[in-house]
Amino acid sequence: MPTYELAMMLRAMPKVELKNSLLRISNAIFERGGIIRDIENLGFRPLPYKTSAHGLVHREANYFVFKIDTATTVVSDLKEEYSRDVDVVRQRVFKVTEELEHKCTLEEELLPPAYRKEVQKMIEVGKTQVNRFTHKFSYNSGLDYYPFQK
């Protein structure tokens, strides 16, 4: 399982240049002792919002996802390197999390409020919060006037 996913958006460019920049990106990973498990090409498509990078406004991009294994200390270094790369419009790194075994709790959530666990908990908390402000002002405390509204 890869530990990180690199989502890269590269600027619109001819195929040869694209190949070169992909090589550059992967070499940066290899130089730092990382492994590339998989490269996914999600295609060339218009960006949902215009993005400015390196003094240019981009409206289209080549989408790539790199699935990589690297040391955690390398990630910030990689990000810094790609931020200087003129071909990279946008880049994001996500940690891949393992899928957890999960049982659907919709049935419990659709119960009437009185039967829901969280509501019962709230009621229990509410019971401890009644009559919180019962402290009475004592006139012999040194203040010679009553500080609250009567």
Next chain:
Amino acid sequence: MALFKGTILKSIILNTHRALTAGIRYASVEVPTDDSPVEMENPFTKERRQCILCKLNITPDYKNYRLLSQFQSPYTGRIYGRHITGLCKAKQTAVEKEITKAQNCAYMPYTYKDKAFLKDPKLFDPENPVRTHRF
């Protein structure tokens, strides 16, 4: 004297009666007939409801932006709440998390729904939420 005899007789009769009833009860436990009630689960319990993502065993992923855009309003790009989508808590938070990731990666727009996905099948009806809301 006669009264004393009477009480003794009474007690004897009562005791024998008690013994008899106890014996009968004991026998009924020991020998079940085919007509006796059978231990079974309640046959009238309804089937456990599941949300659509749990039923189809789908884990939302930020790369699958087409699925995620189905949980987005076509007018404002806002993520529909749990009372509309009908998802369980865990899946709803997962969907929201993945949508923000996808929007961050420029896979998905923030303020509208991609017009290519406007005719996708509807997973739920925003007009008829599970729980009423004030809008």
